[in-house]
Amino acid sequence: xxxxxRVGIVLVSHSAALAQGTAEVAGQIGGGxxxxxxxxxxxxxxxxxxxxxxRRAVQYADAGAxxxxxxxxxxxxxxxxxxxxxxxxxxxxxxxxxxxxxxxVAATVTAAAGGDVxxxxxxxxxxxxxxxx
Amino acid sequence: xPGSCEAAITLTGDLxxxxxxxxxxxxxKFQSVVELTVGVHTADAKSVLAxxxxxxxxxxxxxxxxxxxxxxxxxxxxxxVLAEATPVxx
Numbered sequence: 001x002x003x004x005x006r007v008g009i010v011l012v013s014h015s016a017a018l019a020q021g022t023a024e025v026a027g028q029i030g031g032g033x034x035x036x037x038x039x040x041x042x043x044x045x046x047x048x049x050x051x052x053x054x055r056r057a058v059q060y061a062d063a064g065a066x067x068x069x070x071x072x073x074x075x076x077x078x079x080x081x082x083x084x085x086x087x088x089x090x091x092x093x094x095x096x097x098x099x100x101x102x103x104x105v106a107a108t109v110t111a112a113a114g115g116d117v118x119x120x121x122x123x124x125x126x127x128x129x130x131x132x133x
Numbered sequence: 134x135p136g137s138c139e140a141a142i143t144l145t146g147d148l149x150x151x152x153x154x155x156x157x158x159x160x161x162k163f164q165s166v167v168e169l170t171v172g173v174h175t176a177d178a179k180s181v182l183a184x185x186x187x188x189x190x191x192x193x194x195x196x197x198x199x200x201x202x203x204x205x206x207x208x209x210x211x212x213x214v215l216a217e218a219t220p221v222x223x
Contacts, residue, residue, distance in 0.1 A: 113161030130182035
């Protein structure tokens, strides 16, 4: 299993710092074997989302096993949907309906263990039910 | 041959996010169902968020229980991760 490509994770946020910081946390917990690409902020670095940044992140994160995308809020979802509607990627790409930080951590751990896109997506979405306390 | 197996270890450090991640990644490599129990709380070892939700701290006893075709190997591997990972913290 360790020789196979891992599913990549793309974090789409209105804030470049939020996407990058969440990627760092998830990468630490997941042990560093998964590509986590941060796509935060607008093209000029402001608060918002960028379809071009998301496209580059998906291309970067796909190591051959596909990609799971986690959006933070609102128009992050719209931006990802617009991209997926207009573009075909090489591998499977799934959009997760999940809490951003917990979903990113759960998805990364499942990807690190060799889970496929379906398993990684499920791990992210199940994060909604995890109790913190 | 499906079977079940369990072992316990006393934590030498708190079960922080990073060791929880190491545990979940290791647990997911096995076919067996693997659970961790601390006190009255039990978590699916393959769910990093559930493992973190145990809130296990130094000095507590944690029991690893597995059921399935590779139960013994799973318990040995997870006890190994627990012994190695918890003093580091993080």
